[in-house]
Amino acid sequence: xxxxxxxxxxxxxxxxxxxxxxxxxxxxxxxxxxxxxxxxxxxxxxxxxxxxxxxxxxxxxxxxxxxxxxxxxxxxxxxxxxxxxxxxxxxxxxxxxxxxxxxxxxxxxxxxxxxxxxxxxxxxxxxxxxxxxxxxxxxxxxxxxxxxxxxxxxxxxxxxxxxxxxxxxxxxxxxxxxxxxxxxxxxxxxxxxxxxxxxxxxxxxxxxxxxxxxxxxxxxxxxxxxxxxxxxxxxxxxxxxxxxxxxxxxxxxxxxxxxxxxxxxxxxxxxxxxxxxxxxx
Amino acid sequence: xxxxxxxxxxxxxxxxxxxxxxxxxxxxxxxxxxxxxxxxxxxxxxxxxxxxxxxxxxxxxxxxxxxxxxxxxxxxxxxxxxxxxxxxxxxxxxxxxxxxxxxxxxxxxxxxxxxxxxxxxxxxxxxxxxxxxxxxxxxxxxxxxxxxxxxxxxxxxxxxxxxxxxxxxxxxxxxxxxxxxxxxxxxxxxxxxx
Numbered sequence: 304x305x306x307x308x309x310x311x312x313x314x315x316x317x318x319x320x321x322x323x324x325x326x327x328x329x330x331x332x333x334x335x336x337x338x339x340x341x342x343x344x345x346x347x348x349x350x351x352x353x354x355x356x357x358x359x360x361x362x363x364x365x366x367x368x369x370x371x372x373x374x375x376x377x378x379x380x381x382x383x384x385x386x387x388x389x390x391x392x393x394x395x396x397x398x399x400x401x402x403x404x405x406x407x408x409x410x411x412x413x414x415x416x417x418x419x420x421x422x423x424x425x426x427x428x429x430x431x432x433x434x435x436x437x438x439x440x441x442x443x444x445x446x447x448x449x450x451x452x453x454x455x456x457x458x459x460x461x462x463x464x465x466x467x468x469x470x471x472x473x474x475x476x477x478x479x480x481x482x483x484x485x486x487x488x489x490x491x492x493x494x495x496x497x498x499x500x501x502x503x504x505x506x507x508x509x510x511x512x513x514x515x516x517x518x519x520x521x522x523x524x525x526x527x528x529x530x531x532x533x534x535x536x537x538x539x540x541x542x543x544x545x546x547x548x549x550x551x552x553x554x555x556x557x558x559x560x561x562x563x564x565x566x567x568x569x570x571x572x573x574x575x576x577x578x579x580x581x582x583x584x
Numbered sequence: 585x586x587x588x589x590x591x592x593x594x595x596x597x598x599x600x601x602x603x604x605x606x607x608x609x610x611x612x613x614x615x616x617x618x619x620x621x622x623x624x625x626x627x628x629x630x631x632x633x634x635x636x637x638x639x640x641x642x643x644x645x646x647x648x649x650x651x652x653x654x655x656x657x658x659x660x661x662x663x664x665x666x667x668x669x670x671x672x673x674x675x676x677x678x679x680x681x682x683x684x685x686x687x688x689x690x691x692x693x694x695x696x697x698x699x700x701x702x703x704x705x706x707x708x709x710x711x712x713x714x715x716x717x718x719x720x721x722x723x724x725x726x727x728x729x730x731x732x733x734x735x736x737x738x739x740x741x742x743x744x745x746x747x748x749x750x751x752x753x754x755x756x757x758x759x760x761x762x763x764x765x766x767x768x769x770x771x772x773x774x775x776x777x778x
Binding site for chain 1: 693
């Protein structure tokens with residue numbers, strides 16, 4: 304019972320409600336352009352921070368483990384993501400900000416274990432490249448695919464990661480991923496209140512999603528010695544399936560047919576990886 | 585999907601030296617016996633909290649150590665053991681991986697566990713061994729009884745005792761898995777990984 308309250312209550316309902324409340328409050332000021340840029344990213348980072356604080360003392364606020372930097376990386380991403388989306392920021396400047404965030408995240412998330420494979424230097428470079436690629440590929444999605452629906456798909460991928468971690472790797476990291484999923488889901492539920500600023504809202508949260516969920520997938524993948532699960536890195540990248548709808552016959556789909564097909568295609572890699580990890584042992 | 589791992593708990597740490605018939609005692613050279621998986625077995629048993637304890641047994645496949653003995657008095661003088669925590673094994677692969685993860689042993693962060701005796705009191709074959717156990721990055725003094733036989737063939741030792749995992753910072757799963765873990769150490773019996 305205590306664990307259920309810990310996971311579903313403090314780790315789920317509280318961060319979701321916090322994020323929803325913050326996005327809703329920001330929507331009261333939606334006429335002001337910065338509100339649209341900062342709302343989702345700041346709400347998700349704050350809600351994740353709150354949920355993290357409510358976890359038991361194994362989730363230390365003063366980082367003693369590599370993954371305990373995640374709340375601070377979320378805060379950094381909540382600033383850099385919206386800044387990169389400000390009017391007047393050039394594409395190459397957006398790339399530089401994303402690169403800065405990816406390198407900072409990789410630097411603290413890659414542990415200094417002597418038996419780490421690849422070695423720490425290579426791991427930092429590869430993780431930074433993964434986070435940067437994830438962030439930029441999602442950021443470049445066409446406008447019509449980047450609305451609140453995108454936040455919903457982020458929550459879906461983060462939720463799947465949480466379940467896989469909880470069931471097959473480590474319950475601690477599963478709970479942390481659950482907090483992230485709940486925070487994103489909370490923001491998504493009220494993202495529609497931003498009306499025409501929806502795409503901006505979601506796009507400004509892309510770097511945060513990449514660092515938080517991509518970072519969690521990495522730390523989960525390397526958690527158990529002798530049982531590395533690189534396939535977990537596919538889960539945060541599942542929303543990239545939306546690129547199939549950027550052009551070609553699927554781009555012409557409208558309404559519910561478009562929605563159902565998009566969700567189905569994003570679910571495909573999620574279900575495949577989850578089944579591989581959970582049932583493959 | 586059953587969360588099998590969540591039902592696995594480190595309940596006991598057992599280092600046993602077996603004097604059972606058919607066992608092979610650890611050879612003594614001079615006053616030293618070298619301990620390893622070929623002549624020693626270290627097992628643990630953890631149980632779940634509540635009405636269904638559902639005990640889980642595990643062990644370690646890689647470790648090394650030494651026992652100093654007084655062959656004339658037939659007493660144990662000192663013992664040290666260093667265990668590679670990622671050599672942990674159980675009968676259930678998913679449980680094995682869960683125990684290696686950050687929820688329990690946190691093997692990536694703490695790849696070794698150590699025991700070093702500081703005091704041994706002997707009365708006949710019965711010994712009381714006191715020493716420092718380093719597990720999960722925490723060092724605590726523990727004492728446990730052991731039955732020791734020193735003969736022409738070598739050293740045999742059997743010990744069973746319990747430790748509180750929470751005292752070593754393994755606090756995850758409180759309420760689901762008992763904090764008390766049983767350990768059995770048998771010198772004179774080969775480790776057979778499951």
